[in-house]
Amino acid sequence: MNRPLLQFVCLLVIPALLGLIFNAVRANSLKIFDDRPMRPPLENGGQGGNGDSGGKTVDEFNIEELKTILKEGEAILIDARKPEKFLAGHLVTAINIPSTQIFRPETINKVKALISPVDEIVIYCGGKDCNASKDVLEFLIGMEYPAENIRIFKPGWELLGQADIPKAVGEE
Amino acid sequence: MKDETKRAVELSLAILVGLVFIIFGLSKLSNPPELAQNIRNYRWDFLPGWFTRFGAVVLPWWEIAAGVAICYSSWRRPACWIIGGMTALFAVAVISAIYRGLDIDCGCFGGGAKVGIKTLALEIGILAAVGVILKCSRSVEKNSEEE
Numbered sequence: 001m002n003r004p005l006l007q008f009v010c011l012l013v014i015p016a017l018l019g020l021i022f023n024a025v026r027a028n029s030l031k032i033f034d035d036r037p038m039r040p041p042l043e044n045g046g047q048g049g050n051g052d053s054g055g056k057t058v059d060e061f062n063i064e065e066l067k068t069i070l071k072e073g074e075a076i077l078i079d080a081r082k083p084e085k086f087l088a089g090h091l092v093t094a095i096n097i098p099s100t101q102i103f104r105p106e107t108i109n110k111v112k113a114l115i116s117p118v119d120e121i122v123i124y125c126g127g128k129d130c131n132a133s134k135d136v137l138e139f140l141i142g143m144e145y146p147a148e149n150i151r152i153f154k155p156g157w158e159l160l161g162q163a164d165i166p167k168a169v170g171e172e
Numbered sequence: 173m174k175d176e177t178k179r180a181v182e183l184s185l186a187i188l189v190g191l192v193f194i195i196f197g198l199s200k201l202s203n204p205p206e207l208a209q210n211i212r213n214y215r216w217d218f219l220p221g222w223f224t225r226f227g228a229v230v231l232p233w234w235e236i237a238a239g240v241a242i243c244y245s246s247w248r249r250p251a252c253w254i255i256g257g258m259t260a261l262f263a264v265a266v267i268s269a270i271y272r273g274l275d276i277d278c279g280c281f282g283g284g285a286k287v288g289i290k291t292l293a294l295e296i297g298i299l300a301a302v303g304v305i306l307k308c309s310r311s312v313e314k315n316s317e318e319e
Contacts, residue, residue, distance in 0.1 A: 008250035011241055015233035023204060023229045030204045032225045103213045103276040105286075108206075142212045144205045 030144070063163055066122065066153060070165065075120040080132035081157065089157075091124075092166040099125070099132035102139040111143060121150045127158035175312050182308035185301045186242045192298065193239030193255060199281045200232040207231065210279030214265050215272070234258065248309060256302045263295035 023029045069075045070093060079086050079094040086096040095114055101107050115121065121140065125132035133152040141147050153160070161167075173181075200207050208228035211219075234254065241251035262280070269276060269287045278287045285291060 004249050007241075007247055008253055011237050011247070011250055011254055012234065015237040016230040019230040019233035022233075030208060030225045030229055032229060033222050103274065105277045108209065108277075142209050144208075 063155075063159065067163075067165060069120070069122065075122045076115050078121060078123045078136060079157075080123055080125040080136040081130075085126070085157075086172075087170055089161065089167055089169050090172070091160060092168045094124075095172050097136050097139075099135035099139075102136060108143070111140070115140075115145065117145055117149075119149065121145065122153055123150065124153040124156045124160060127156040128154050130156060175315055178308040178312050182248075182305050182312070183245075185305050186248055189255060189298060189301050189305070190239040190242040190251075193235045193242070196280060197232040197235030197239060200279070201236070204228045207279060210277055213274070213276040213279070214269055215274065216265070216268075231258075242305075245309075248305065252302050252306050252309075256299060259295050259298045259302065263292060263299065266292045266295060 020032075023032075070077065070091065073093070077091055077094040078097050079090045080097060080099045081090075082098050082100060083096060086094075086098070090096070095110075097107060097111065123133040123136050125136075133154070133156070137147075137150055137152060140150055204225075205228070208225050211224045211227055235258070238251045238254040238258070241247035242255060266278065266287055269278075270289075270292065274287060276287050278285050278291045280291060280294070
């Protein structure tokens, strides 16, 4: 092997090994081969369905359970709808992470500031046909939030808007 | 152009490009999860998750190593290949992001700089500088052999 080619290989291999070693010992290390399966979104809010979601059946995550979670403040609630819809009405403890803005640096900073990796997270969007919750779920998993702590309330605002749950208008 | 001038141009550009790459690498070194997110933000869905995470772990180290190596004449050429390759890849990523209208952080400095024409101009400038370094280096080497 000629000298420049050998140097080229050294410049690729040695830093890569250093990076992997440094990553293995650091506090916020990345698990390179940890392809955690995404938890499937719940198909409904407990009004039928029999899918399984990380050990909990869909029936276990009904609107009553959501009310309990909210009452006890056990979870961070994320409204994935557009800001104008959020301003028009949202659940009282919800924070707005619009799926259309998840790639902005300010959104990343907001998520880091408000959500800890150990928090339980519930996401909702407009209704059972919207994909905004799924986009936010993928974004959070991308930010290394554990998939097992994140759940989607699939019926979304269609059901929540009519439910007996405290709501607010305006900013969070 | 005289050989001395070529050597001076080569060395100046090599130090400049080297410093830029060392700054790129150091700014990203402390937070691999954030860099992984920045890479994912480009939405190249064909890339497997492990590849993105591996890139986030090793990329800053490659940048620092290549940035240091390009400052030394004996390591300059392979460092140019690596810097040129990485910069070409970054430029393709930036062009694809601009084309798709993605409003994202470029991930160049570990956060804060958005993808746009300025980012692309920086990448093209680095590629041009690497080209000049290689050309000057070859020309000086050829002249020395002839003498």
